[in-house]
Every structure is written in C-alpha cells, then in structure tokens.
Amino acid sequence: MWRTSGKSPMVGERASAFRRLRPVFVFSGQGSQWAGMGRALLERSTVFEMVLRACDVQVRRRLGWSLLDVVTAREAPLGDIEVSCPAIVSMEIALAALWRSWGVEPAAVVGHSIGEVAAAHVAGVLSLEDALHVICEQGRAMGRLRGRGAMAVVSQPWERMGEVTALSEGKLWPVIHASPEWTVLAGEPEALDGALEVLRERGVVARRVDSEVAAHCPQVNPLREELRARLAGVRPRPERVPLVSTVTGRDLAGPRLDADYWVRNLSEPVLLREGLDTLITEGHDTFLEISPHPLVKHWVESCLDAAERPGRVLVSMRRGREPGQELLETLRLLSRPSLDAVPALRP
Known part of the structure; x- marks a missing residue:
C-alpha cells in the first residue's frame, strides 16, 4: 500500500510534465x-x-x-x-x-x-x-x-418534460438538465411514482434516486x-x-x-x-x-x-x-x- 509525502511529491522534469495537464x-x-x-x-x-x-x-x-x-x-x-x-x-x-x-x-x-x-x-x-x-x-x-420530496432520473430530454409535469397538477418539476438525453425530476413522492409508471409504459428508462428531499x-x-x-x-x-x-x-x-x-x-x-x-x-x-x-x-x-x-x-x-x-x-x-x-x- 502507499502513502504520499506531505511535501511536493515530484521534483524537476517529472513534475513539469504533470503540471501541463x-x-x-x-x-x-x-x-x-x-x-x-x-x-x-x-x-x-x-x-x-x-x-x-x-x-x-x-x-x-x-x-x-x-x-x-x-x-x-x-x-x-x-x-x-x-x-x-x-x-x-x-x-x-x-x-x-x-x-x-x-x-x-x-x-x-x-x-x-x-x-x-x-x-x-x-x-x-x-x-x-x-x-x-x-x-x-x-x-x-x-x-x-425530509420525507416531503423525491427525485428520479429519466431518459428523456428536458424539452419533453412539460408533458410529464403537466399531469402532476403542479407537484412535479424538471430540476436537473443533465444532458441531451437525461433529465432529473423532483417533487411529491406519490406524484413522482405516478409519472414514472406512465414513463415506463412508454418505454422510457426511469429510476428513483435514493433521496427523501426534492432539491x-x-x-x-x-x-x-x-x-x-x-x-x-x-x-x-x-x-x-x-x-x-x-x-x-x-x-x-x-x-x-x-x-x-x-x-x-x-x-x-x-x-x-x-x-x-x-x-x-x-x-x-x-x-x-x-x-x-x-x-x-x-x-x-x-x-x-x-x-x-x-x-x-x-x-x-x-x-x-x-x-x-x-x-x-x-x-x-x-x-x-x-x-x-x-x-x-x-x-
């Protein structure tokens, strides 16, 4: 097993090569x-x-x-x-x-x-x-x-989240625009579970995140x-x-x-x-x-x-x-x- 020194771990030319990274x-x-x-x-x-x-x-x-x-x-x-x-x-x-x-x-x-x-x-x-x-x-x-919210990762673009959140009567929101294909939803737990069921029926990959809050x-x-x-x-x-x-x-x-x-x-x-x-x-x-x-x-x-x-x-x-x-x-x-x-x- 290893341990790094508390001082600079590299000197001279070896160090300069890494400093360019x-x-x-x-x-x-x-x-x-x-x-x-x-x-x-x-x-x-x-x-x-x-x-x-x-x-x-x-x-x-x-x-x-x-x-x-x-x-x-x-x-x-x-x-x-x-x-x-x-x-x-x-x-x-x-x-x-x-x-x-x-x-x-x-x-x-x-x-x-x-x-x-x-x-x-x-x-x-x-x-x-x-x-x-x-x-x-x-x-x-x-x-x-704690206990009031939940979050889920969904394989659907941010731009298409409106049709999902509209079904929740103001209880769900897209909260993380993660990438072109992935969005994170958050809101009330029951509303989120209902939305995920609909999404999965449509073939969308969707999974709950281990969280009891909706940030x-x-x-x-x-x-x-x-x-x-x-x-x-x-x-x-x-x-x-x-x-x-x-x-x-x-x-x-x-x-x-x-x-x-x-x-x-x-x-x-x-x-x-x-x-x-x-x-x-x-x-x-x-x-x-x-x-x-x-x-x-x-x-x-x-x-x-x-x-x-x-x-x-x-x-x-x-x-x-x-x-x-x-x-x-x-x-x-x-x-x-x-x-x-x-x-x-x-x-």
Whole structure:
C-alpha cells in the first residue's frame, strides 16, 4: 500500500510534465457517497488527510459531529442529507487538493448541484471556511424537508418534460438538465411514482434516486429567506480558475457567488448541460470528475457526443475499488507517463 509525502511529491522534469495537464474539474453532487469512502486515502495520502482534517474542523464547529468518523465508518448515516452534503463536498475538496499536489491543475471548474460549492472553493472564490459554511447550512435546510420530496432520473430530454409535469397538477418539476438525453425530476413522492409508471409504459428508462428531499424546485422556496440570512456572511472573491455556473449555464465572475447565489444553487434547476456546452464551445475536451464515485461521467460524454467533439471523461474514485489504483490509472490516461514518472509513493 502507499502513502504520499506531505511535501511536493515530484521534483524537476517529472513534475513539469504533470503540471501541463489541465483538464476541466467536474464536481458531482448527491449520490456519489458510499460507506468508508475516505478510509484508504486518509491512511495513504498526507495531502488528502491534511485537507480533510481541515474540513473536519469546520464541520465539527458547525454541526458538532466528526467528518472523519463519517467518511471512514463501514456504517455511516450517509442517507441523511445533513450528513451527506458536507461529507461529499469535503471529499471532493480533498481529492482536488490531491490532484493538484500531483501537478494536475484545472483549466476550469464546474459543479453539479452541491458540487458547485467544492468547485467554487477550488476556483478560489470561497475560502474553506465559507465553503463548509455554505454546504452545512444547505444540508441543514434540506433536512427540514425530509420525507416531503423525491427525485428520479429519466431518459428523456428536458424539452419533453412539460408533458410529464403537466399531469402532476403542479407537484412535479424538471430540476436537473443533465444532458441531451437525461433529465432529473423532483417533487411529491406519490406524484413522482405516478409519472414514472406512465414513463415506463412508454418505454422510457426511469429510476428513483435514493433521496427523501426534492432539491432545486419550489419545495425549497419556504426556506429561501432564512437560508439567505444564514449565508449573509459569505464573502466571495475573484476566481483564480475559470468557473462555469450551473445556475446560469455560463461563465460567472467569482464575486457574484454571494449568499443569494447559494440560495439559487439550492432552489433553482441545475443547468448542467448548459454549463458543459459552454465549456465544450470554449474548446475544452478533457474532463475529470472529482467525486467518490462516478455520477456525471456519462452525462458529460453525452454532451461531447451531441456537440460532435472528441474528448475524454475520466474519474477519480469508484465505489469499493482501491482508490490508489484508480487515481494512478487516471493519471496515466491523462499523461501517458512511463512507470518511473508517476508521483513518488511509499509503503
């Protein structure tokens, strides 16, 4: 097994080769979490451990529980949105730090749903303290809606969702424009089950997401003012890395990611396809998903295919797989280095 040094893991010409790697970092949202997802990297990567411990300090101060215990436990309450939100974002922030310690710098960043909080931190827009404040407050707010909502992934274009939601009498909404072929629906559980039954009868692939809340829809509206007040102290900064918003679908200056923006991030639809299309139009063709398990990889590939642009979509971790192997295999795919050019690792 391996452990990275706390100092720069590469020196000289080997390091410079990796520093030329500049994929788009894509941060995913709910659904990528799994029990024990942080255990191996905490044991084997000094950089990952250092950053996750810094996140743990912020989570403990705000929520009173141990982030480190949650991401290493074989059984953890990751189904609770108050827990999963800060756990996922903290894992993503630590993974991004590990990639950057290896010289893999993002050409741009984009985030899907809560992943946008991690993206904003990596872009330099939010301090670590502000990023963890935003995600802890978002998770706390969503916890108040537990049991009232549900979500589902549907293999039908966003443009055709109107005929489905019209049957729900205002109880369902398209909430994530994921790709040309995929949309996420959210709303009241019974209305969603009825819509899924109709869709399946039509031959549409549709499956419930493991969620007891409906984000990015009008169910969040009663929480907007309180959440805005709780986030009033957030102080966004100019971005150091280009950031494409999935609230607007386009490039966005860092200072605009204020309290009101993070309320919109939680309550308005996720325009992931529009954000990815913006990046593809700008010429980006290599994307690296930063998450504990691939969640948006096939959506990014779908957007590349629709644009008729060749490209690659790589991942950081996979559920249940030894993360060191996955990370180094992805690094080789990014750079095709010889075996003696990989980051310095030690038992």
